[in-house]
């Protein structure tokens with residue numbers, strides 16, 4: 001065996017041993033031993049190489065050694081930060097370099113941070129490894145955060161514009177135009193808010209914070225919010241929710257559900273009608289219902305009104321300023337809390353109900 005002289009690499013040594021095994025020139029005890037040591041001679045069971053593992057990591061990945069030296073990196077990491085030798089040279093981020101130092105000292109790290117010199121926003125995961133090494137994984141959040149910012153700015157600007165009293169110095173005709181534009185803008189803002197809510201619900205980004213919610217107090221709060229709108233139409237608001245009734249629910253989500261249902265009831269019920277909020281305990285579940293004396297919903301629409309953008313009477317609903325998202329949001333919120341929603345309706349009015357686990 002030519003294992004002396006220049007020190008062979010591991011791969012060469014394995015190859016030599018394989019050749020000798022095939023030729024049968026090794027002493028019996030050695031060849032038996034090697035055949036038992038499967039991974040060395042089988043050739044098919046060697047663990048994947050470092051580079052292969054790094055390429056398989058989702059996101060930019062690099063193996064770090066002391067001083068934040070990137071001794072290996074995958075292609076995604078090279079695309080993100082280039083090929084500089086150390087983390088500090090590549091990113092010019094003292095913050096990231098400090099995180100790396102802590103991970104190299106044995107402490108796992110996870111943080112979201114900006115890399116201004118690369119115009120990136122990233123989430124960094126650092127896992128300490130043996131021999132004072134660490135694995136750095138960077139997830140690029142730049143696009144996601146930019147979209148969040150655009151949405152926030154849009155909403156902030158839209159609300160600012162709406163609050164600005166531009167009508168002060170205008171003549172009557174201009175004033176009525178501006179008011180009309182403001183009404184449309186208000187509608188657009190509501191539409192964007194609703195769409196944002198719905199997309200958060202549909203992507204699963206929203207997680208309910210469940211807890212025992214006193215329903216009588218919540219009902220009063222929701223009805224208080226609706227009082228001015230009901231008064232405008234001389235609609236009588238009423239509530240009958242037992243004091244001790246509690247749901248296991250997310251308080252804000254349940255309030256949003258009630259406000260949406262009450263908003264519809266008031267919107268679609270004609271002048272001088274009545275809207276009532278009822279609560280009932282049904283063993284392990286509780287039920288809240290919003291009952292109105294409105295026009296009712298025809299049977300063929302009843303199963304579809306919980307779909308987004310669906311309106312039973314598009315003409316009338318548009319007149320009322322609706323886009324057909326309210327009930328879709330109600331349904332997602334209720335289902336997200338382990339509940340269900342439904343409607344019963346005839347010409348004398350509608351009853352929308354929400355069932356939730358008791359709290």
Ligand SMILES: Nc1ncnc2c1ncn2[C@@H]1O[C@H](COP(=O)(O)OP(=O)(O)OP(=O)(O)O)[C@@H](O)[C@H]1O
Nearest residue numbers: 264265268305311312313317322323324325326327
């Ligand atoms: N209490 C009700 N009485 C009669 N029809 C109703 C009632 N509640 C809902 N509807 C019908 O169901 C449709 C869908 O309601 P939904 O709340 O989803 O939309 P919207 O109120 O029109 O718009 P948005 O809630 O987005 O402002 C309404 O357009 C209306 O046709």
Ligand SMILES: [Mg+2]
Nearest residue numbers: 264322326327
């Ligand atoms: Mg609605």
